């Protein structure tokens with residue numbers, strides 16, 4: 001894994017561990033023996049460390065964390081590099097990250113390809129750079145820059161790294177040749193002033209000020225996360241303590257993080273990010289064996305907030321869009337809004353003025369559906385009504401060329417019921433964007449019974465092209481996101497009837513780490529949408545909903561949200577919802593005594609006795625209900641694997657990444673506990689049938705030892 005090549009008086013240690021040259025055990029062994037051999041070899045006068053293939057090591061091997069550690073540790077390898085009697089030059093290309101950058105910081109010199117990037121992304125894995133990165137980097141860059149680089153985890157490009165003193169020289173030609181030439185030029189020069197352990201942190205006297213400022217910043221930016229705080233404590237140690245003691249402190253802070261639940265969740269999330277977009281259908285078709293169609297043009301039907309934002313997703317990556325809205329006034333408004341949103345992106349330096357102009361040049365607004373006859377892909381984004389969507393799909397089927405894909409941005413409706421309106425069910429699928437669609441990263445792609453593998457391949461591919469995290473799910477009511485999230489909403493409202501207030505529920509879930517509690521989310525999106533859907537469903541079933549309605553088809557129902565609607569409290573847009581706002585569209589939510597009165601009078605009129613609801617019950621009722629549904633989603637094959645569910649929650653529903661997602665969180669709580677509590681609540685609330693425990697959950701919980709999350713589906717689903 002590390003090739004030892006001698007060229008004249010230079011020994012080259014070439015790391016060969018594709019794809020990213022991670023510093024796995026055999027790489028560490030190879031580096032250590034390579035350094036020892038070169039120091040013993042009388043003909044060698046300098047040593048070059050370089051990566052084979054696309055990159056210098058991009059870090060420790062993340063898969064080794066959580067397993068029993070194997071010697072030599074990276075720190076021991078690094079100390080041997082620094083102690084080398086012969087100069088060691090690290091020659092960087094690609095992405096020299098984490099442990100890779102630490103290897104470079106143990107070396108006496110660092111040169112780099114001018115296109116390379118360096119960084120310490122450990123914080124994103126809930127860790128800190130534990131091979132002396134936190135105490136070596138400040139010696140080169142000063143404290144403020146080191147704190148920023150280490151707590152953000154951001155990659156730094158080579159010219160910037162040169163400016164900060166991390167690199168000694170940039171190379172534009174052949175890296176290996178240049179490294180050898182550089183190595184020859186430093187033979188015989190003193191090494192002690194190149195050993196970072198011998199150099200002081202130059203602005204050590206200002207450490208407390210930097211620490212306080214950076215701590216306030218990370219507490220605000222990374223609320224609830226422990227890794228950025230430990231990073232800062234360790235950097236502070238680098239300035240306050242002798243080198244050896246600072247290294248000891250760093251090791252202790254690293255160990256604390258390595259064994260933390262947060263790091264386990266973040267490491268799981270790293271691999272879940274990469275596994276979730278890899279799709280596979282029950283038929284065996286998969287990303288490996290199915291080619292996507294090339295999409296060159298798109299039509300978006302419906303120029304409301306959602307349709308406009310979806311159009312932006314395509315035009316900003318250069319895919320022309322026809323935006324169709326039957327009402328010209330609405331269409332002109334939408335085009336104006338899109339221009340303004342893109343202008344906002346220019347102001348935020350996300351795109352250039354030129355890119356805005358180019359995007360708008362490939363957007364065309366139209367009021368007639370007939371115009372879409374030649375596009376490759378249609379995304380329908382009209383009101384969530386099955387009949388309306390069926391009508392539009394029937395028309396599209398007649399208008400569009402036979403090869404065109406017809407997709408719906410439905411958030412809940414069964415794709416099969418939409419596909420039957422066409423003569424091309426194989427080319428019909430769901431593309432569920434999350435609001436605001438031009439910002440939210442998630443795309444929940446939905447396949448129906450007849451959706452063809454190439455349609456799936458195409459929507460997954462186009463999702464990637466427009467920069468979304470695409471996850472494939474099978475059609476069902478609500479798919480994964482809304483199906484599971486419905487339980488959170490239901491339980492949250494039921495708890496209001498039983499004794500909680502909106503701010504109590506939101507605070508507990510936000511302290512847990514959710515981006516927003518369910519009532520703040522409803523206020524943001526508008527409660528009128530939910531009201532209309534409830535009314536329509538009731539009408540379809542011939543049911544009359546009143547304030548007294550407590551059960552619908554034997555299921556518990558709360559009319560509290562309907563009361564809010566009748567009061568005109570639609571949320572932020574009316575300046576009043578579950579909270580009050582200073583004015584319509586204001587963002588800051590204030591608890592509202594009027595809401596407390598509404599809830600109390602609702603309970604009195606229905607004879608419901610209120611009680612104190614403890615925080616743990618709020619967590620369990622909202623999250624365990626969703627988790628139980630998640631297991632049903634898995635056992636039905638709606639989601640292929642738990643990672644898909646967790647990625648949907650992280651990118652679409654604001655679940656804290658440092659808790660992994662609801663399914664990973666369940667694995668940390670323990671499936672026996674989850675199962676027992678689900679049974680308890682099913683007993684307590686028999687009229688909320690979603691509490692009926694999932695078979696998959698029951699079977700997994702019955703094992704004498706916890707079944708690891710990566711075996712949940714393989715081990716049990718086939719036996720159900």
Ligand SMILES: CC/C=C\C=C\CC(=O)SCCNC(=O)CCNC(=O)[C@H](O)C(C)(C)COP(=O)(O)OP(=O)(O)OC[C@H]1O[C@@H](n2cnc3c(N)ncnc32)[C@H](O)[C@@H]1OP(=O)(O)O
Nearest residue numbers: 020022058059060061062063074097098099121130131274
């Ligand atoms: C005492 C303690 C001492 C030292 C402690 C050190 C701490 C660390 O070093 S922690 C690791 C820090 N490094 C990282 O976090 C980098 C993680 N990787 C990335 O950010 C990216 O992979 C990338 C290097 C920027 C490359 O991106 P890209 O080209 O888009 O490829 P990917 O699809 O992301 O990755 C390809 C393939 O490699 C796997 N992989 C990447 N990095 C690692 C790693 N560090 N360890 C193990 N595996 C890694 C990744 O999962 C992909 O594998 P697949 O099987 O294809 O999914």
